[in-house]
Amino acid sequence: RGEGAKRRAREEECRGRDMHISSSQPAGSACRQSRDEWMSRGGRRSRRVEGMLGGRWLWMAVLVLSLLAHGRASIFDEFDSGTEDVVPFHDREDLDQDMKDFLEWLTAKGMNFQSQVDVAITNGTGRGLLARRSFMPGETMLAVPPELLITPDMARRSEVGRAFREHGLDDCSGGEDSTYECMPLLAMHLTVLYYNESHDFHPWMKILPRKLTTPLFWSDKEREELQGSNLYNMLDGWTMNVEKLHRSTARVLGQHNVFPDLPKAIYSLKEFKWAYATIFARAFDVDGKSFGFSGRQRIMAPMADLFNHGDVKTSYTFNAASGHFELFTQQFFSRGEQIFMNYDSKNNAEFLLQYGFVIESNPHDYVGIAASIGNDQPFYRDKEMLMKKLGFNMGDRHQLKLSGLENKSLDCLRVLCATKEEMESGESRKILRGKQISDSNEICVYTTLIDAIEGLLSQYPTRLIDDENIIKNDLPHNVKTALILRRDEKRLLILNLSRYQRLLARLKERTKVHRVSDKSRSKRKDEDDEDDEDDEL
Template identity: 25%
Template sequence: MLLSAARLTHLWCYKRPLFTVSRRLSVKLNFSSLSESKVLNYVNEESDDDFLPWLEKKAGAEISHVLSIGNSAYGRSLFATRKIRAGDCILKVPYDAQLAPDNLLPEIKPLLGDEVGNVAKLAIVVLVEQKMGQDSDWAPYISRLPQPGEMHNTIFWAEDELNLICQSSLYQETVVKKLQIEKEFLAIKPVLESFPEFFEGVTLKEFMHAHALVESRAWESTKGVSLIPFADFLNHDKVSEAIVIFDEEKQLSKVFADRSYARSEEVFITYGKSPNAALMLDFGFAFPYNKHDEVQIQINIPHHDPLCEMKLDLLKEHRLPITKDENGFKLSEDSFTIKLVLTLDYLCLKHRAL
């Protein structure tokens, strides 16, 4: 049975799975099209020559015969080593060669309660493998994951940078996510402290880094949550339709090309149809003219408003959730979403006006 996998990115709604760019906010907000990264950006890195042989030895099977690791303008990427046709299977990674919560040390697993989610559990797995260093069976993979200074999700922005977007919903979502990760860390900290050989002196900052690695790179399916080595070197492109597919019968994760690629051209998949704010929150990049972009407008209706019931009925008609505040008054907790759609006619008219 073939099942589509989903990135662990959050649905872009409030109250509720790579790139090397400058740390400066002005560049973080620099919109770029990954599809522009073609043949000229291909640079093979000798340090990565041993990665695929290591993974294939671990998997006991061939992973890919048409892809190799290189370096594009966006960091580590996968490039075609020969011509690829649309519909070709470009890689297959067995479940046994993936990191999942099942990889938790057996002495740690029973100590984690139901309140600890799969993302946090897999983050603990990453922390253990990081601590083991070159002694880890996963060292070739773990060592290639982005370091803290290379991640630009908004949870890693400095306070003065976040203040520049303090009026946006992205700011509020970033604050909520940071608080959520801190809450999870406090919940598992007593367990971590029971294993000083792995977690002695572990900090919230280190857990947040591991947590962000999982959220931005892992995939979710009936198997649960998993990091898929090699497959997660594939970058996102806004026009790509290629996805990760799980073959439950053969216990494999597969990717099929959605279009043809020339030799040495960077190969892409999609991380999902997300607005720029969600991309910034979960991955640290954004696109120009993103057709999935949205603007969210918060609506709060005071209980003393004489038209309160009428407005609430209108919101309900448009399927906005209605909740109550601490005093029992009804409030609209969510927000209207306005999608920005730039048609070809509009862009042509704008060009002529200029």
Template identity: 20%
Template sequence: MSDFLSWFKNAGGTLSPLVGITEFPGMSRGAIALDDIEEGFTLFTIPRNILLSTRTTELRKRLGEADWAALGSGWQPLIVSMMWEESRGNNSPWNGYLRDLPNQFDTLMFWSEEELAELQASTIKDKIGRTDAEQDYLENVYPIICRRSDVFDPALLGSHFSGERFHINGSRILSRSFHVEEWETEQASDHDGDPNHGSPANDNEDDDTVPTLIEHVEAEPSMEVDGNANESDEDEDKEQVDDVAMVPMADILNARYGCENAKLFYEKDVLRMISTKDIARGDQIWNTYGDPPNADLLRRYGHVDLIPMDNKESNASSPFPYENPADEVEIRADLLLDICLNNASESEKSQRTDVWLSLGGDDTFAIDKSDLLCKDMLRMIKYLSMTDEEVQDAVAKDKLPKGKPSGEILAKAIAVFQARLSQYTSSIEGDEGFLSAFTGPPNRLFNATFVRLCEKRLLKRAIEQGEAVLAQEGARSKGGKAKRPREEERELRRDRKKIKK
């Protein structure tokens, strides 16, 4: 760490004496307040010219445009740039930084098949992308490394340019990078005279999109940067690799749900990490990853957030009352087709799906605490219950149907939740018992168990909420149509008038 700090300061970076770097039990190295820190205090500054990106490395110039383009789209050019800079040793201006970066990860990319199996039915396993990454390396990167021996030293193929180093540097980018657009001075003109102006940046691509660093003119109001760069399944291919950068010192800060107390801002030539709250002596300094669910945290960063459940949420009989409030569980449209069109042929299911997607419907639905019954999923259930004539009418109007949580629609939704829950092979009680008896820092088995537990809890809550709504609906049907409060008030007024007469 001392070598990195020396490199950082020699490169023009500054670190406040109120900030220390230390190891935190159960997580990686992070920043700590050595004394009380007030809101708005500059914790450290980073010269813009020490960011490592495809704009700042010389590799593009050394390779030439043809071979540079042949590296492919996405993050491949930046990954190869980091591999090349690392191979240069002391000749690289980032040597002191690269030597300090991690070489081991607990992210899902590096889990064995047996370890991944512990995630059971979590769909996060399908988002790891190791097979695609290996294909990118073998088809695009490896041939250029072998052909351009004038740039890539053949003697370093095993130590610096292997497929494993490709994965490691890709994981470094996934877990530590930021989105940094080119400087445009005119961006700040609309905010002259407002020293407190700031705009939150977007998160990594998460919904893996990289958090955006928004620039401002020197001595003008700064714009804030939230979180680290992350890759999102839909946005990763669209993102310009030139906008992704490794930001020394800023990537040391850890993050945890609801704990953010610092954000990264930048001016024309320097980035500043500024406290957004008062920070007490001894407290950790937290950045933000945008509060993703634990499954995504595990995939990108190799850890999970354990947040004590609210009293309303916590069951007195639960031996492990922890959660991540941002957790979600995904349900794919295929399961809805199996439940709602169980007697239809595969051809009929395919036709219905094609029309649904053409109308803008989703093929995956996320259940979370804020929308347990998932309005979008209810709409698809409603759509799947429509006649062919009703579907044609929806197509003519280019409009998806509304799905109200009632009657047959809700009953089918409950059946979908139950079917999704049955895809997990362990019970909620068994997982809670294992986690509550676990000792020591969380390991891969602990994290996998916690991810699947929280997903199953959401499904159980969705089932319970659906059944409660159906029960209320049944009670109303037995006792007659329930009256709305305004109707009851009008009736009371009429009765009073009759009494007066």
């Protein structure tokens, strides 16, 4: 019981720390700090044991160790790996042959996963990974060796990279900061790997999903279900961009048929879109310095791409010293439990665009609102400079969340609402000190925000109650996904509309009271002045 209490205390200690790392943060920094702390504690314990063994306490150390060894099975029984009763994957009937071939390939390549995780078909999330043993915070769940990774550097050195250079295409060798620059090369490289059955990676390629549910593959009728949402306006531009990348890369290679031994389908727009969307959904963003880049880059890792999304504390890093891609946890997972990977805090539009799913009642959901004025408006340059000091540019989209707009975004609206007098007098610079400009400015901010929300709601072709009734029916996956997205966006907008209408009403009531109070004070002052004049007379 004492050891169990210590373990739970350590677990709560790690849970208490905010150690989750999103893909936009330096990968692995907080987790490495956590693991270093655990290792340093272990080092201190080791040094104490060495001191005991080197002194007169040797007999006590031997006694303690023998007692621990004797009692370990009963004390830590729940943490046994338990792999002795797990059916070998090649004998399991629930796995198709492609998955069995894939797991055998990983084993042959020396990747140690059998004692860590297990592939399973789970309720609600489909294919996923289960824990074959219990994991404590700070433990590595999976380590993928470098020879099994798909990286920008690997693609550059491949026959695809050579073909890009020979035909004057960008082979992603400039060390750019953006992950976007390497996407065409990676997409073409993945397509060739998929169709090249003699390649060593073919067992991995065979288990990659061919039917993707991102809106990039939706019909025009299905896309119309997104009408009114931010994503609906973005989707056409995103699709056109992917098609442009295809024309400038894969189609050029197809004109020269640089891979005559492979089917000509590898140059098609259909295959390019599949490869592009697959990388977009399944690759991990890591520090690109290990590949000669100054920014972040995308890499694909077998087995690691089977983790489903969950709101958990897990993270990953590329270990530059060993070349391994490592995934580890900052929370406790029990044996047999599904292990999730946190895909980051995204709104439903981002989840749908990148992964092809949405989360009902997503706590991180938001609707984007652009804040700007025409460049012919008075004090445009001055207001633009003030917004930059706040960390924004004119026209940036601000996140209207369930909790409303953040104060920094409200400050941008305060700048845009500032009058000529407030700009000339310098009153508008109050926001740089965290203060409001004036009551009339606040009224303008709330009125503008209410008008914007009502404008966004008017763009949806249906009402909220209509969506809530339709969604109860048995619908195709893509249609239901679109309905959930727009329904939850409407709920968010209506909630905020009500919030800012109440705030505006309170503000107007407060300013009305102030005006009445000011008039009363002015009237009393006039009466006092008259009394003073009478006294003087």
